[in-house]
Amino acid sequence: MRINTWFISSFLISIVVVIPILTVFSSFFEDTSNYFEILRETFFLEYIFNSLFLLFGVLILTFFLGVGSAYIVSFYEFPGANFFKWALILSFAVPPYIYAYSLFAFFENYGTAFTILKFLFGDGNYNQHIPKFSGMLGLILSVSFSLYAYVYILARSSFLYQSQNLIELGKNLGFSKFKCFYSIILPAARPAIIAGLSLVAMETLAEFGAVDFFSVNTLTTGIYNAWIAFDDLAFANRISFFLLLFIFILFLTENLSRKKAKYHLDSKGGFKKKEKNKLGGSKAFFAFSFCFALFFLSFLFPLSQMLYWTIKFPENLFDLNIIDLLINTLYLVSLSSLVLIIFALISNYGNRVSKKKILNVMSTLSISGYAIPGVILAIAFITFVAWFDENIIKALGFLSIKKVFIGSVLGLVIVYFIRFYSLAFNGIKSGYEKMNISVDESAYLLGYSKTKTFLNIHVPYLRNSLLFVIILVSLEIVRELPITLILRPFNFETFATTAYISASEDLLEAAAVPSLCLIIIASFFILLTSKYILREGNE
């Protein structure tokens, strides 16, 4: 029997990514410490309640912000519409924890808001009139303004590709604009909106930096505490499992509620560019104000806050070794993206050519890594390495491998790989889905081997998808906090960890410079990808 190297490579890659998921499951067969008992009698219900409250708060807010802005820029023409089309995705550059620092700092006693009021109106007791955005409210706002772009991008793309005929049919039936939106446009975009909200939900439940900053106890905090304070990895994994289960049930319920409804028609006519309605007068003003307010609050506000502090406390700029941080950040980004791209590409091609069901199942399982919070992944990785080292390596008489994987760049890259594999895999997969299998077959018939087909036909074809995935993954790694924090080598800092450490030491002003650098780099990546994210037409 011939050995199918593509199948084996693809299978092995999936195995690596599936390990943390299996580790999370395996926690049910292990003993836990008495932390669970303590937690159950004290804060466990509060953790669950807070997680749910945060989740639903963020889902509702991101739904309104994301769908509302996507609708306005997709269907209407007004001053600035073309600018907002891409400007609204810049909020991705601001991770929730940096938004949290800005929000808190602006409204705190004697904060930026106070300074502005004092500058404008002179001395006064403004603190008692300035609202305070701390705790759960601050957290919901920070996470929502940072993540609404997921819903915006997917809803917008769904609105753009909606059948013009369907909308014209609505008009023909005499529907009002609102009824058209409510009865035709919104239901047709439902799968895309749900997909966006599911990403928001996963990111929200996985959020660590902002949750920690506002001291809101959620299940993620519980996981972190179980590990840090009680060294109880099994229990940490068990909570993670419930988190995953919860996300799964939420979206399964939504899926079942659709029954057999289909949300798009298979159209052979291709993309028909929709005519946008031109707004004038107060309507144009409202559309502009809504988009500008959203752009301001989600991007300009945190950017200006960080910029303000950087200018106000320039010594922080010089205290920080920006070049080192930049090199570290870019080193991680380039190494991880390269590894992700290569392996996701091999895995996708293996799936395509071997057509084995087991690979399909493994791939589906492996891409669920994105649903696992970074904290869990990092902990699961440490658990696995410790177990492997203790039970296999040492048993075989070899030297410990812990140091090779824990507190090293290698370990960091491996866990990034597991966390963002889904992004890379799906990004490439969506490129592959556009390529008919007869393209491969034609190549074989022209004398190309599988490897040659891969290198000479597929890689050039997927060039744009690969570029998009590289930038997307880079963006995620630049923003990533918990994995880097837990697994980074000693004295190895990135912009994200430096900002977090300064903030956790109550030195918010010092967090401004790394935060600002992070926003600038992330914005740069976003601007590079915007061409792909926002593409219109039959490209």
Add this chain to the structure above:
Amino acid sequence: MSNFFEIKNTTFRISDSDKVRNVSFSIEQEGDIVCLLGPSGIGKTTILRSIAGLEKISEGQITLKGKTLSSKDTHIDPEHRKIALSFQENSLFPHYTVEKNINLSARDNDRGNININEIIKILNLENILNHYPHQISAGEAQRASLARSLNSNPDLLLLDEPLSNVDQSFKEEIQVKLKQILKKLKITTIIVTHDSYEAFYLGDKCGVILDKELKQFDDPYNVYHFPNSEKVVKFLNRGVLIPAKVTSPKSLENDDLGVITGNFVNPVPIGTNVKLLLQPEDLQHDDKSNLKFDVIDKKFRGTSFIYTLKTNTNNLLPVFVHSHHVHQHDINDKFGIRKPIHIEHIVCF
């Protein structure tokens, strides 16, 4: 001497439950063209894919130039077969221009006597060479794919419905040119089509696949005139089967038409009740004849009319009449049939 190409007792798997069984046919000489005819979904494409090596076979043997390509235990990968397959749907590489698509082959140093510029010209592709596949029509894509297949100088060329997307007005011209190229370059070809006229024109041999088996494999003339089963007759839709009784070694009798003379393709014992194949050109129009039937349908086919007549025993008879024929009939008119009726080749079942 062994055949150039041969399929022996091979079963082709369309799906887990669906198979084309026990197919055998051969191409004796290099440069011959074989057409496989059959309705959609019968497994014609599967046969081509299996010959190309894109599907494996579980039974039988496929050989080319004396070398076994596929059998129960052997499977040579498609890239090592030197067989080109031109797909029915657009299979051009979407990120390359038509020109690059046509010139893309891993067998660059094995172009033989192929003159690609001539092929491009014959297939009318000069004006779209710099276009990308999404910028051209389905028919153009099909022709470009054909050019690419030809350019790879294959030992065996497989064409899956090669002209299905080509405009009707252009189809005949391309058929002529295609045949010229294939014959000139001596490229052995298997063409799959559901168009019997295309198959009869292009093929040196024709195979008819029905009911998951190869029902007939013969010269186009024989397939047309001497179909070997009622199913082939029905598929080709070239005539009707009417009841008759064999009355002598050279005649039979039908209740409506009376005595019919001719030469039996296969001898039938006298006195046997048979189903006689009656094709539109077997009966001739004659207004003066006493044998008259009602016209119930009339089809205009450009150069001819095909009248459908209803007999006294409710049989329906097709009759072919040249469209320049002076006396035209309308529905419900009486239509005369010349007697005596003589059929050159009597086919009955």
